Each structure stands twice: as structure tokens, then as C-alpha cells.
Amino acid sequence: MNERGEPTADTPEPRAGGGQDTATEAFVTHRNLLFTVAYELLGSAADAEDVLQETWLKWAGVDLGTVQDQRAYLVRIATRQALGRLRSLGRRKESYVGPWLPEPLLTAPDVAEDVELADSVSMAMLLVMETLGPTERAVFVLREVFDLSYDEIAEAVGKNPAAVRQIAHRARAHVAARRPRGLVSPDETRDALEAFRRAVVTGDLQRLLDVLAPDVVLLTDGGGVVRAALAPVVGAGTVAELLGRINAVATLHPAQVNGHPALIVRVDGEVDTVMAIRVEDGLITGLYAVRNPAKLSRVERETALRR
Numbered sequence: 001m002n003e004r005g006e007p008t009a010d011t012p013e014p015r016a017g018g019g020q021d022t023a024t025e026a027f028v029t030h031r032n033l034l035f036t037v038a039y040e041l042l043g044s045a046a047d048a049e050d051v052l053q054e055t056w057l058k059w060a061g062v063d064l065g066t067v068q069d070q071r072a073y074l075v076r077i078a079t080r081q082a083l084g085r086l087r088s089l090g091r092r093k094e095s096y097v098g099p100w101l102p103e104p105l106l107t108a109p110d111v112a113e114d115v116e117l118a119d120s121v122s123m124a125m126l127l128v129m130e131t132l133g134p135t136e137r138a139v140f141v142l143r144e145v146f147d148l149s150y151d152e153i154a155e156a157v158g159k160n161p162a163a164v165r166q167i168a169h170r171a172r173a174h175v176a177a178r179r180p181r182g183l184v185s186p187d188e189t190r191d192a193l194e195a196f197r198r199a200v201v202t203g204d205l206q207r208l209l210d211v212l213a214p215d216v217v218l219l220t221d222g223g224g225v226v227r228a229a230l231a232p233v234v235g236a237g238t239v240a241e242l243l244g245r246i247n248a249v250a251t252l253h254p255a256q257v258n259g260h261p262a263l264i265v266r267v268d269g270e271v272d273t274v275m276a277i278r279v280e281d282g283l284i285t286g287l288y289a290v291r292n293p294a295k296l297s298r299v300e301r302e303t304a305l306r307r
Helices: 022-042 045-059 070-094 109-113 115-121 123-129 134-145 150-157 161-178 186-202 205-211 236-243
Strands: 212-221 251-257 260-267 270-280 283-290
Touching: 022 045, 022 070, 022 115, 022 134, 045 070, 070 134, 070 150, 109 115, 109 251, 115 123, 115 134, 123 134, 123 161, 123 270, 123 283, 134 150, 134 161, 150 161, 186 205, 186 251, 186 260, 186 270, 186 283, 205 212, 205 236, 212 236, 251 270
Parallel strands: 212 283
Antiparallel strands: 251 260, 260 270, 270 283
């Protein structure tokens, strides 16, 4: 229950009769899956939690005798709620101050062990999915990440299976043309990140230049609340000069964020920035620095993601 006495998605209110009834048990069983679906569609943990609440309220009114597959039915409800929210979120992003980045999540080691899941929730991949339309994004996520059938996806997005196949084909091609080239091993990412961290901590500009690709791009999301670049910062020299000032005021701590090695930057002990990277051919080609305070609460505790 929240402070207003309303049921929340974390603690569904049992139906009359008490105890963990069938509806509650099913929701709790699939809760982490539903959160992951909503998060991959929205890129926002706060919005994903709202989707879970809406999903629970709708699920609580369903006649379970008519439900053949509870998992698929719950995913369908969550997808429909997320799609509606995704369209309104798109309008909010149009007025967002500076680059918009997904809300970072502190994740457990088991997320990294699921290579496909970790790839799908990486900062780089979530930004690629931002270039899809809402329905295309839903179809892509449900098919490529969660392996739902075309019939199940059709029910979730309100299209017929033939149309869903066409949408899936277009979305797959769109993502393939924009996603990072090939999967990078966690060890390779970790090595590049550690080299980057050492260079920043020691203020070694040359060492920093050595780990950055010549055309590296730095995106900083301050949401208009804290200081951040309002446009992408491009080029190793410019990025290195900007990041070289961090060591004077901050400490950098390795962490597992969105299934990948990342850094949590603290100032006076408080989380100031979460920095994720994209690595290609051993060099950092993308840096994603989330500074908007509204997006940093999830790096204080692990979030469970599931397929």
C-alpha cells in the first residue's frame, strides 16, 4: 500500500477471501518480466512502475476462467498500457532539455549472464530502439527479446498476425542498420572502462585519448535540472578535455548498470552521474552520462530484470 492507502504493483491487494489468491500469485510470479517489458518499451523505470500498477488494476478484474496463458495475458495488458504511455512520453521528450537518455538501472550479475537480455537493455540498444515508432518498438521487443509468437504479439498491439510479421521485419532491419556492430564481451568492456577510469582519476590526458575512439560521442542528460551539455560532444580531444576535470571533484566507482560494466560518479558521497559506455574494436565510441537527479534513484539498489 502507498501513503494514500492504495494498492501498489509491489504489493497487490488480495481479493476477498484473503491470502495469495491465484491472480495475485500470477502477478507476483511474472512481475519482474512485466517490469522488464515495460522498461524496454519506455526506457524509464518510473514509467514502468506506473505500467505495473495499471496492469495489476486491470488484471485484478479479469475472469481467470477465460485465461488460457496467464503469462501471455499479463504481457498483453502491460504492453497495451506501455504503448499508451510511450506515445505520451514521446511528446514529453520533444520538450526535454538537452539529450534524453534512458533511466539507468543497477542490475544483478545474472542479467549480464543472459547475453540477449543484457544487450537489449544496454544504453546503446535502448537508444537505437528510441528511433522506432511505438508499435514497431513493441513488436521488436516482444519478438526479438521475449520470443512471443506473432499471434500473441498481434493481440498485444491490436494488429493482425500478418501485419505484425511485416512490422517485425521492418523493425529488425531498422535496428540492424543502427545497432553496435557485433557483441562485445563483458571483459572487453570492463577493460576499456577500467582504462578510462584510471585515465580520468589520474588526470592522464594521453591515456584518456588512447582509450577513446577519434570520433567518440558523449551524451549528457541533465534534464535541464543540473549542468550538462545541451548537444552531443564529439571527438576524442574535446571529450577528453571535458572529462579531464572530473577527478578534481568526484570519485568513480565500477558498477553493473543495465547488464554492463559502468561507472557511478559520486560527489561528496552522493550519486552525481551514471556513466555507461559503448565499445567497438577495443575503443570507447560512445559515452552516456546520466545526470538528471530524477533518473538516478535506481542505482542505489539492484533492479531484477527477467525474460
